Amino acid sequence: MQTYSYNVERDEFDALLFRHAHELGATTLQGINVRNVIFEEGRAVGVRAAADDGWERDLFARVVVDASGRRCLLAKQLRMKQKDADFNQYSIWSWFRDVAPHPPGQEGMVFFHFLGLERAWAWHIPLRDGVSSIGVVTDKADFQKSGKTPEEFFDSLVARNRTFVHVMEGAKRTRPWWIEADYSYQMERVAGPGWLLVGDAFRFVDPIFSSGVDVALYSASFAHEAILRSWEEGREDAAFGDYERRVNEGVDVWYETTALFYQLQQLFGRFALQRDHRADVARSLQGNPYDPVNQARSRRLLSEMRSAYEEIISDPRNLLRPGALDPAGTRSSG
Numbered sequence: 001m002q003t004y005s006y007n008v009e010r011d012e013f014d015a016l017l018f019r020h021a022h023e024l025g026a027t028t029l030q031g032i033n034v035r036n037v038i039f040e041e042g043r044a045v046g047v048r049a050a051a052d053d054g055w056e057r058d059l060f061a062r063v064v065v066d067a068s069g070r071r072c073l074l075a076k077q078l079r080m081k082q083k084d085a086d087f088n089q090y091s092i093w094s095w096f097r098d099v100a101p102h103p104p105g106q107e108g109m110v111f112f113h114f115l116g117l118e119r120a121w122a123w124h125i126p127l128r129d130g131v132s133s134i135g136v137v138t139d140k141a142d143f144q145k146s147g148k149t150p151e152e153f154f155d156s157l158v159a160r161n162r163t164f165v166h167v168m169e170g171a172k173r174t175r176p177w178w179i180e181a182d183y184s185y186q187m188e189r190v191a192g193p194g195w196l197l198v199g200d201a202f203r204f205v206d207p208i209f210s211s212g213v214d215v216a217l218y219s220a221s222f223a224h225e226a227i228l229r230s231w232e233e234g235r236e237d238a239a240f241g242d243y244e245r246r247v248n249e250g251v252d253v254w255y256e257t258t259a260l261f262y263q264l265q266q267l268f269g270r271f272a273l274q275r276d277h278r279a280d281v282a283r284s285l286q287g288n289p290y291d292p293v294n295q296a297r298s299r300r301l302l303s304e305m306r307s308a309y310e311e312i313i314s315d316p317r318n319l320l321r322p323g324a325l326d327p328a329g330t331r332s333s334g
């Protein structure tokens with residue numbers, strides 16, 4: 001079994017994809033801001049594009065694919081964006097040098113730190129040239145209650161985990177803080193006459209399992225297939241309808257896995273350590289939940305995890321229950 005996944009650095013990876021599209025014959029424009037999608041009789045027919053130097057014009061196309069990321073250009077234009085009521089996160093992160101090296105044999109691996117809070121966790125992702133991306137995710141209400149600045153809040157979360165403290169002891173921040181909040185959402189529709197949404201412009205799930213690039217790449221690939229099929233068969237609504245189902249069914253698996261993680265973080269560690277489940281946990285987190293075999297495996301695992309969760313929750317003596325080791329709530333985020 002493949003026991004690893006890939007860690008791509010987005011600046012190089014995105015430049016590579018862009019160059020590849022150009023080499024395959026796509027007309028590529030950089031530094032252009034799409035202001036809005038143009039509709040004629042309910043059908044998307046192009047975009048209004050502008051550059052900083054005043055250049056501005058309408059560009060027409062047979063199909064418009066919105067890949068504008070969390071700016072969600074078309075979803076906002078059509079008022080289709082639905083914020084997720086269950087995930088109300090707040091994230092702060094930056095790049096650091098001089099963090100403690102990973103233990104021998106684990107160089108290059110992505111680390112997650114648990115912070116003893118039900119809805120919080122931290123990531124530590126090594127990048128090239130000795131730089132690491134390090135960030136924390138927490139419930140937005142915990143940040144608001146704390147009365148701290150974002151940096152003080154970050155430091156207070158680091159202090160909750162001794163390993164994390166050790167990692168950050170000599171760390172020097174090399175970029176400004178990035179802050180992102182309320183970022184989980186989905187859309188009422190994913191495709192319509194002459195248009196499709198892909199990547200974050202289509203849906204965003206909390207990043208705990210690094211599903212974002214998986215969603216972006218697979219949805220783009222499936223959108224490509226749907227467009228070709230619609231041209232071959234002349235039935236755009238059928239091809240685009242199938243696209244919508246396919247991508248949503250896959251991302252539902254990411255979503256449900258994430259929701260279960262937030263219900264009980266320890267559950268994942270427990271299943272990952274069990275010989276019977278270890279391979280399924282690894283395979284599920286490697287991605288591509290759109291594939292029927294992968295989807296069935298992940299759904300089976302989720303079902304077993306939910307049963308385990310019910311057992312844990314219904315037993316007042318089970319120490320895996322949230323807060324079981326802190327009945328007085330003394331380990332709050334403050």
Ligand SMILES: Cc1cc2nc3c(=O)[nH]c(=O)nc-3n(C[C@H](O)[C@H](O)[C@H](O)COP(=O)(O)OP(=O)(O)OC[C@H]3O[C@@H](n4cnc5c(N)ncnc54)[C@H](O)[C@@H]3O)c2cc1C
Pocket residue numbers: 032033034035067068069070071073091135180183198199200201207209210211212213214216
């Ligand atoms: C805190 C956090 C941590 C994350 N960690 C991970 C992780 O570890 N692993 C992972 O896989 N994913 C992670 N993600 C998610 C990941 O970043 C996204 O899912 C992924 O970048 C989506 O790719 P995309 O191409 O859809 O959007 P983007 O990468 O955002 O690209 C959108 C592009 O569209 C351009 N654009 C936007 N609007 C316009 C416009 N009007 N005109 C012209 N161009 C426009 C933007 O400039 C940008 O270049 C994380 C996200 C967050 C918030």
